[in-house]
Structure formats: structure tokens, C-alpha cells
Amino acid sequence: MKIVHRAPLVLPMASSAIADGAVLLQDDTIIKIAPFAELQAEAGQVVDHEDCILMPSLINGHAHLELSAYASLAQQAVTAGDMVGWISRLLAARMADDEGGTQEAAGQTLASFQAEGVGLLVDIGNDPACCQPENNMVIETMFLLELLGLSAERAAAARTTLVDVADTQDLAVTAHAPYSTATSLLQEIKKRANRMGSLFSIHVAESQAELDLLSSGQGAFRDFLEERGGWDGSFQPPVSGSVAYLDKLGLLDEQTLCVHAVHLHPTEIELLAEKRAGVCLCPGSNRFLGVGTAPLPQLLAAGIMPAIGTDSAASNEHLSMWREMRLLGEDHPQVDPELILALATKHGAAAVQRHADFGALMLSVHGHFLAVRCDDFNEPFEFLVRDAAPKEVQWL
Ligand SMILES: [Zn+2]
Incomplete structure (x- = not known):
């Protein structure tokens, strides 16, 4: 018919x-x-x-469905740029949680994404059960299990998980961020991702605190890690920006998705373009946390077409890809809205390596x-x- x-x-x-x-x-x-x-x-x-x-349909390039239960954090005022304070509150909320309602809240978020027209969602988390569309849903999810650990002890614990899931062919694993994940662990996770052909999505250059840790080993993240017993002095600051650091480790390629990408040196934009690494911008989350604005015009000028992501309900007061497009347009009024729509569809699909199935009508x-x-x-x-x-x- x-x-x-x-x-x-x-x-x-x-x-x-x-x-x-x-x-x-x-x-x-x-x-x-x-x-x-x-x-x-x-x-x-x-x-x-x-x-x-x-x-x-729309492509949401970055979300954490399992944080949907912590939406109250995005209703509280934050000191601009105080990502460390926000992470502390998030961890405290997760510790205090009785585990009730997490999956339910995640399911509601997933349903709301589908209702607004999201066809593909890249979800980062610890619990794949929070990322399961019901049988009758059309939205497709790409779940990536997130590992981190900067001190030798915590990196070893993450490595144990990596070994445990070694034979789980359909479980993709990714790393949290350069400031939270030991150098060798980053490389091991990327190696597995390449072997499995899975996306290596990593929070990159999100805050000034991240740059402080990478450039000098000091700052708010160092204090935070020391307080929580996550700092043992084994991390050697690369004395560079996040993207330059990942490049030095050989982690930038088409299967790598650099999420946030707010604090980039011009030479790092060139590196991203040269290595054809993907970028995903999260304007709503960046605005809520006050960490800055990603340099979209400069990325576009270098030929980089970023995906757009909502990030989680804990750092974004309203999860909607339509709103993310609008905020990105507000941040960069000189960028054509037709191009912003293309970022949320065909370019987003390409950035997360799903351009064979998503992002254009024929597909x-x-x-x-x-x-x-x-x-x-x-x-x-x-x-x-x-x-x-x-x-x-x-x-x-
Ligand atoms: Zn995130």
C-alpha cells in the first residue's frame, strides 16, 4: 500500500x-x-x-536519563561557573537517595523526548535499565556505560568494571572526563570503544575548573578530590587544554564525541577539525551552570558541525531539544536558524556516527x-x- x-x-x-x-x-x-x-x-x-x-526526527547527542530524579538541583540557584559545587550537591543527592523513582523518572524523561520528536538519544550513565524504551516506542537509545577514577585506587576499580564487561558485546563503555579519569584508563576505554566500534563520548573543556586542573593540577577540582579521597598525586597535569591533552593521548578520531567543548583554544579547534572528532554542544546546561558559551561560529568556520544535547535534568531546568536549539540561537544570533536545525538533525546524526539511519527524511x-x-x-x-x-x- x-x-x-x-x-x-x-x-x-x-x-x-x-x-x-x-x-x-x-x-x-x-x-x-x-x-x-x-x-x-x-x-x-x-x-x-x-x-x-x-x-x-531530532537527535539528542547527550543526556543522562538516570539523573532525571534529581531535577530539583536544576531549580536551585548556582554560583556562575561553580561546577564543583553542583557536582557536590548531585553526589550528595545520589548518596541520600533510596533508589526509589530513578528508573521511573528516567522513563518519563525518555517518553517526553519522544513526544517532542527525538528519534535518537545518546545516553550516558551507570544503569542501562534507565535507558530502555518501551516496546511500543519509536525512539532509539545509544547507551554508554560511563567509567571514571583519577587516583590509582579508583582507576583500578573502574578497570575491574572494564574487565567485567569485556565479553558483553552490546554494552558500550565510555569515559567521564579528562579531569576525573586517569590517563591510562582513558586510553584503555578508548581502545575498547575502537575495538567494539562504539562511540567514545567524553565531557571535554566544560569549565574553567577543568582547565585549572589540567594546566596546573590545582584549583577547585583538586580541592574537591582531596576532600573526597580521590586525589593521590598520581595524576600528572598535561599542562594543556583538554582537547590538546586528548590529542596527545591519541584519543581524537571520528568515533570520539567531545561534549560541551566550551573552553577551547583556537589551536584545539584546528585539532578537532583535523582529527574529524565529533562535538556535542549543551547550551542549556552550560547556561544553567554558568560555565560559558561554546564557540559555535569558530567551530563552524573550521568545518565542524556539532550535535546538540540536552544534558541531564540535574543541570538543565527544562529538557527539550527545541529549547536547546533556541538557546543556541540566542547565544549565537549570527548563526542561521536553518543551520541550527541541521545541527539537531543531520549533522547531529553524523557527529554520533548514526548518519546511515538518522538525521534526514530518506533515512x-x-x-x-x-x-x-x-x-x-x-x-x-x-x-x-x-x-x-x-x-x-x-x-x-
Ligand atoms: Zn553530561
Whole structure:
């Protein structure tokens, strides 16, 4: 059975926008995208989506579903840039937790992402059970088990986990951050990721405190680790930025996703481009924590097309990819909203190495794509990216 979905505007993303466009489906597979006039004769059935834009689903390149239960942290004021204080409060909240409600809250977050049109979510955490779509859901998740440990003792504990999961072929493992993970452990995790062909997603250059630790071994993270018994003096500060450090360790390649990427030296942007490493920006989380703004125009000028991610409910007061696009546009008003939409779709899919399945209409897995109600067909990208009104999204 052939079905044509017709709308005033179709955004294939991999090719130009089509006014009065149509998507031809056969057995739940998209077989053609063209002006409606060209497909009219082929359809057994025409479904009209008046006032809608047809487009591929969104890619959320960075989330922590298991932190959904700690959304109250993002309702409390933070001192701008005080990431260490926020981490302390998060750890205290997790310690005090009776484990009740974590999976339930994660499930609700996952459902809300699907409801707003997210088709693929990269989720970082400790518990794969928090990242399981129900059978009837269309959203797909990429779960990465996160390891960390800077002192010899804590790195050894993480290494034990790495050994324990060695034979679990479908479990991808990744590292938390350069300031929290011992040098050799970073390399071992990356080696496994490359062997498994899995994404190596790592928080990179997020805060000034991170740069302080890497440049001098001092600062708020050093104090924090010493207080918690996580500092034994074995970490040798690389005396460089985070990206330069990862490059020196041989960790930058297409399968590496540098998340946040706020504090980058211009030479580090060149390194990311040269090594074709992926980048994922989290404007909402960066704004909440007050850690700074990622240099999007400079990344774009270097040919780097970042993904966009919401990060977790503990560091972002409202989890929505539409809001992330809007905040990114507010941070960088000179960047075309059409490009920002492309970051949340096709470029995001490429950055997380899923461009064969996601990010463009023709690739929509099992024919799933979105009809998004639009109030302004004169400026559709302004409406999608800059307008704060909640989006009415229907999955097709
Ligand atoms: Zn994160």
C-alpha cells in the first residue's frame, strides 16, 4: 500500500526544502520525496498535513536519563561557573537517595523526548535499565556505560568494571572526563570503544575548573578530590587544554564525541577539525551552570558541525531539544536558524556516527518522521528554532 503524506513544507534536510511537498511511503519505508504534484498519481491514499512541516526526527547527542530524579538541583540557584559545587550537591543527592523513582523518572524523561520528536538519544550513565524504551516506542537509545577514577585506587576499580564487561558485546563503555579519569584508563576505554566500534563520548573543556586542573593540577577540582579521597598525586597535569591533552593521548578520531567543548583554544579547534572528532554542544546546561558559551561560529568556520544535547535534568531546568536549539540561537544570533536545525538533525546524526539511519527524511528508520505544526510559513526556520512556543509534534 502506497501512502502520500502531503504538507505545505517538507524539509528532507539532506536536500533542499520543498514547498507543497510530499513523502511517499510504501510498507512503512520512504521511497520518494518530491513536490506533491509529482507524487499525486502514485498514491493509493493521501494524508494531508495542513499547517505542518514534515521533517526527520531530532537527535539528542547527550543526556543522562538516570539523573532525571534529581531535577530539583536544576531549580536551585548556582554560583556562575561553580561546577564543583553542583557536582557536590548531585553526589550528595545520589548518596541520600533510596533508589526509589530513578528508573521511573528516567522513563518519563525518555517518553517526553519522544513526544517532542527525538528519534535518537545518546545516553550516558551507570544503569542501562534507565535507558530502555518501551516496546511500543519509536525512539532509539545509544547507551554508554560511563567509567571514571583519577587516583590509582579508583582507576583500578573502574578497570575491574572494564574487565567485567569485556565479553558483553552490546554494552558500550565510555569515559567521564579528562579531569576525573586517569590517563591510562582513558586510553584503555578508548581502545575498547575502537575495538567494539562504539562511540567514545567524553565531557571535554566544560569549565574553567577543568582547565585549572589540567594546566596546573590545582584549583577547585583538586580541592574537591582531596576532600573526597580521590586525589593521590598520581595524576600528572598535561599542562594543556583538554582537547590538546586528548590529542596527545591519541584519543581524537571520528568515533570520539567531545561534549560541551566550551573552553577551547583556537589551536584545539584546528585539532578537532583535523582529527574529524565529533562535538556535542549543551547550551542549556552550560547556561544553567554558568560555565560559558561554546564557540559555535569558530567551530563552524573550521568545518565542524556539532550535535546538540540536552544534558541531564540535574543541570538543565527544562529538557527539550527545541529549547536547546533556541538557546543556541540566542547565544549565537549570527548563526542561521536553518543551520541550527541541521545541527539537531543531520549533522547531529553524523557527529554520533548514526548518519546511515538518522538525521534526514530518506533515512528515517522504519519510515518514522515528524509532522510539526507551524504558525509561520514565511519564516519556518525562525518559527522552528527561535520561537519559544511549545511545538506540536506528531510522529508519522
Ligand atoms: Zn553530561
